[in-house]
Amino acid sequence: NEFNPDWVFPDMIKVGEILKSFDSSEAKNLYKRLDDIFSLDLFSPEFSQVPFETLLNQSTIIDLNDLEEETGTTIAGLIVLSAHHNLNSKPHPSGIKQSLVFDEANRILSKKHSFLDQFVRECRAYGVVTILSSQNPSDFKNEISSSFATKVLHGNDSKKKQIQQIAEL
8 A cells, every 4th residue: 555644643652552452472572672662752642643854854852861772773763764764755955954963873883773874875965964973983884984074083092993993984
């Protein structure tokens, strides 16, 4: 089926209620894996009908610090994939229109998640500046670091390996 913009999807609280109502062990395990999402009220019902584009067109801070690392990475991935899809559906603007900042980007630059790699390589075409931060220069693979025109590196100890990594960046 093709997507219909009139469809109404349940908010995450409703999804949690549905999962709780099932008696199967699979549903219970899935609920446990998603418990952070339900208990922290990350996807409130009042925002269930707000288009994702609204989020992109305003200044928004999404704090994932209180989540388990895997849950935070999954939500960050969902945000990046949604932003990428949204930006792909529009003509390329001239100039910079917005920025996305990822503090502790190492959490979403893991080997098993390549969604950020592609987005970072293409983001300038969408008029998006991407800022990634990490305390360890080795967190940024060449595919990522070569996509940035500007790199700001603050002092790292005098550890020879880190100095070499900074020089390579």
